[in-house]
Amino acid sequence: MATSSPKDRYFAVWMIFFMLGLGTLLPWNFFMTATMYFQSRLKEPLSTEVSANQSKEAGDNHSILEAKFNNMMTLCAMLPLLLCSCLNSFLHSLIPQRLRVMGSLFIILFVFIITAVLVKVPLKPLPFFSITVVKIIINNSFGAVLQGSLFGMAGLLPTSYTTPIMSGQGLAGTFAAFAMICAIASGSELEDAAFGYFIVACVVVFLSILSYILLPKLIWVLAFSVCFTFTVTIGTFPAITADTQSTLAEGGSWEVYFIPVSCFLLFNLCDWTGRSLTAVCMWPGRDSLVLPVSIVARVLFIPLFMLCNVQPRLHLPVFFQHDGFFIAFIVLFAFSNGYLASLCMCYGPKNVLPHEAETAGAIMAFFLALGLASGAAVSFLFRALV
Template identity: 60%
Template sequence: MYWRESRVIYKDAPSNEKLQRWEYSEQVGTVLVGQKGAALTSLSSWIRFKIVWMIFFALGLGTLLPWNFFMTAIGYFKYQLRDVNVTTDRLHLNGTDEVDGTDGVRENYLQGKFGNMMTLCAMLPLLIFSCLNSILLQRIPEVVRISGCLAAIFILFLLTSILVKVSLEPIVFFSVTMLTIVLINSFGAVLQGSIFGLAGLLPASYTAPIMSGQGMAGTFAAFAMICAIASGSSQTDSAFGYFNTACVVILLAILAYLALPYLEFSQYYFNKGKSEWKKDKGKEKDRVCKMDLIKQAEDLKQKAKRAECGQWK
């Protein structure tokens, strides 16, 4: 564990009483000099301090990659909503129909409404739960919000992956899919707000990996779709691969988050943020108490004036 006071980096952490006088070092120098004169390479230092960056990158990837895969598989969902008495094996991988003017297949009612309903069921809960994040922040612990949302999204994608191999009626499949979309985006809204709030306890540079991970999610989903088209995979096989990959990424994000509290770097900033929050909360209580005392004093003065006026009359 390496700490820095001024421009010198020392080995071994200070005592808890003197912790506030020290600053965690993120510098990547050529050599780190310890109290005993030992030298370490910059590579080991980079790995030690950047592992938190990689964890937040994985969390950013885990928040958006599942939903991007869900949208990428829109051709699969429309294929599952086809009329069973019509052959639709010629459905393109990108979700469009092959219509030749003679015996081409056209979208039915559920297929035509799927895109609009998907957008509505995704954006509405996303808006609602993004607004409710401030309330959930005070009532639900951070570890429950993040790990619980990741676990819930993992279960939903696991069930979606299983449904690829199960034959359902179009109306039943449509209803189950819309319910799944609502739940995924509800948990996703809480998850994103919680992760950005967690990153706010660290230096500002640790918000960037979340955004980078979310950007990589879209790129990865598009690359997976290109690979599926190039390989000539069927709709069900492609969707099965999408959903299984999403499950793996979510599982990795859960493991990365569970490892985060055990890292010394994150422990330092998390404990620092909690102590500052407690101090601010104590100051707020003191301010409220002072305001109450001032108000009580003013009330007493008014009562005294009223009593004096009554005696004078």
């Protein structure tokens, strides 16, 4: 009996496999592309007290680590890759897939965190060389396990899902090279550029971990939605809204009460109303495109508030002079924040199996916090544009 394949809504599975494919080869490419940094750490200044002949001999001895680094790096990368790929093909049935994938990603992330930290730690060439070689061995050993497990996962799906893995791996080298070029172009010292470079690697590996977590759940639309909702909200409130001044007060008591009432009290009342309304009405449904479209549409509130009487201002004109515009915007802004965010948080755990609901809830809470932090960060930009 023929069975139909599950529908990949929004190409979510394809994108996750692409991200995981990127994560398999990106760590090795980051090590390989950073050879200029590694070789600079393997140099050792010569003593001024030695004679010219001794200096030449000492120079030869000191440069041997630098000269042999690329060869050692390749050897220490490819041999573990071969051995662990072989072991994974025999032992994959004994170790759960989730442990193999998540364990490998977390160990690779830990290796890059250590690599970034060591940028700031002074070490002599030989200890630095030894530590780097060990990191490369660990990185490529677990990279082999990750790669084998990923292709095994793709083997359970239609053949088209091998393509994003290969595509992601193909992009890994280009991404690493581009990141290094950007680090150099920043004009920073080599040490600072290398630190930023390895931090980028940590971020990409962390995103690969998130991608794998979301793969069996596909709540990514809802997770993005709740994150985007709070990014828009915190990016605007109170950084812009609290600086809005009444155009009707003319020195009266309304000028004193305008922000406490129109901004803070009204926002919190409408936000609470929106959150509470989901107890009796949950429209649109969790599979409806209306929900993410409505959330993205809230970005229009940013220019609307910017064009109110926000003071002081340097760039934009005041278009919405009357206080009534600001109050209407606040009501819609706050109500939509409460209602749409509440819908996302309610729907998230319902999109997974019952035993995965707790994990889904934790993921949604993470993206909520991410939205709050992102909003706080972009609020500086939004306020500066007014």
